[in-house]
Structures are given as structure tokens and as C-alpha cells.
Amino acid sequence: AQKITQTQPGMFVQEKEAVTLDCTYDTSDPSYGLFWYKQPSSGEMIFLIYQGSYDQQNATEGRYSLNFQKARKSANLVISASQLGDSAMYFCAMREGSGGTYKYIFGTGTRLKVLA
């Protein structure tokens, strides 16, 4: 079974508009972390935002915010005021486990294209 599911293989958004990228996850571990990364065509993975399973408030980082709905096991990324430079692949990832046994699991990604 998929641990991280990103159901949108591709998305388009008009410049300056907001866009939501979906991510659902599956874990029985009470302590976990959720991450979003951006991967431009150059290939480097760029950390965007983090949400801990015990965090009471939704994470925000500049134009990025994470809509965390724990009961629904979803962690959607919201990008406000989209810019042309936001065009990239976006990956949702989950960290579960502890100590030396933890691992990061990535979703299949969503390719975002921002239109001028």
C-alpha cells in the first residue's frame, strides 16, 4: 500500500494565483514528520516546509503553507501568489520511525506549471 499518495501528476496555475497540491499519507506511528520539497529541472531537492504530527498549528513559510488535517491524514501544500519560478516538481515526503531505523518515504510527485 502507498504510504504517501499524490493524486495530481500535473497541475497548471495562473501567475499570481494560489494553488493547492494534494498529499495523503498512511502511518500507524504516532510520531512522524511531513515534508514538502521542490525539485526544479536542475534536479536538486529544495526543502520548502515541515509539519510535525504533534504540531497544533499549520506550518507556514513565506508563500508556502501546509493544510494539515490529521484525522484525514492529509498534508496539502498551498502556494500563494504563484510565480513563474515555482514551475517545478513537488514531492511530499514522510519521516517515520526513530533512531537509526527511521526512513523518509516520498510520494510520486506533482509537476506544477505556472502560466504567465
Add this chain to the structure above:
Amino acid sequence: DAMVIQNPRYQVTQFGKPVTLSCSQTLNHNVMYWYQQKSSQAPKLLFHYYDKDFNNEADTPDNFQSRRPNTSFCFLDIRSPGLGDAAMYLCATSSDTGGAYNEQFFGPGTRLTVL
């Protein structure tokens, strides 16, 4: 600036010819990871080092090996590359403080071509 460095950025090898990819970090992180990412797919964890302890993923082929001679360096050895091993290889590090928040810092990747 503290960072994760991967060399080379592009590597071409021949079918069956051993190849080594290198990763170094100036972050002094205790955990280092190697991922394989094929075109338009999610990164797939191959293995990671937690300090000196090696943790291999169950489905990582024996063809892939790793070495971590010290905190700063980690190597990925592909003993006999096949055409299916052509991919981007990403190195990442994190500092495990015991909590759930441990951001991974990624290097720029090495794109491997197998002829």
C-alpha cells in the same frame, strides 16, 4: 556556506564497469542517505548511514554498496552497472536529534548514464 556536495555531477560509464559516486558534507550531520531517482519518479531510498551504522533497504540490489570512511564523506559504489541503473543519484544528510523534525539537506545529484 555549509552544504552537501556531490561529484561528479554527470557520470558516464559502460555496462558492467564499476563506478563510484561521492558525496561530502560540511554540515557535520550524523546521518547520510543515498537515493536513486529515475525519470519522473519519486526518489527511492537505497540505504543510509546513521553515524557509522549502515542501514540497507530490503529491496536494494547487492550491486549497490556504500562506504562512509568518516562523518563528512559517503560513497556509492555500483559494482556492475546495468542499463537499468541509469538514473539521478541523490545524496542527503540530516542531523538526528531524536525528534520527528529532521530536515534532509540534498546535494545537487549525480546523473549516471550507462552505455
